[in-house]
Amino acid sequence: MNCLPNEITLSTKATHKFSYVKQKVGITPxxxxxxxxxxxxxxxxxxxxxETPESLGQKIPKDIAFGEYGDIFNFAIKQYxxxxxxxxxxxxLISNLIETGAYKIGNIKKPQDLECLF
Numbered sequence: 862m863n864c865l866p867n868e869i870t871l872s873t874k875a876t877h878k879f880s881y882v883k884q885k886v887g888i889t890p891x892x893x894x895x896x897x898x899x900x901x902x903x904x905x906x907x908x909x910x911x912e913t914p915e916s917l918g919q920k921i922p923k924d925i926a927f928g929e930y931g932d933i934f935n936f937a938i939k940q941y942x943x944x945x946x947x948x949x950x951x952x953x954l955i956s957n958l959i960e961t962g963a964y965k966i967g968n969i970k971k972p973q974d975l976e977c978l979f
Contacts, residue, residue, distance in 0.1 A: 870921075871917070873914070875959055897959045
């Protein structure tokens with residue numbers, strides 16, 4: 862079962878943060894969104910405790926958002942949904958995961974700061 866939506870929506874806050882990172886170190890917002898999702902999944906926070914976006918901004922199509930790693934993201938998000946018995950909208954869940962992960966990423970101002978992501 863593929864649980865990934867056709868597009869993901871970044872919050873205005875995440876869009877600005879990821880654009881700033883792109884400007885400083887060249888990593889595109891879709892890659893930063895992937896990292897943010899994994900950072901949020903890594904912390905295993907219950908869905909109701911995830912950060913929620915205040916306003917929605919940039920939309921990224923599924924094929925760009927997840928790229929050739931779509932199967933990995935599908936598996937990881939499905940596992941999270943099953944573990945937490947989540948029955949809500951997956952598109953909202955992914956936006957909340959990105960919002961939470963964006964907060965956990967911290968400030969990236971130079972390439973050396975990327976070490977904190979791994």
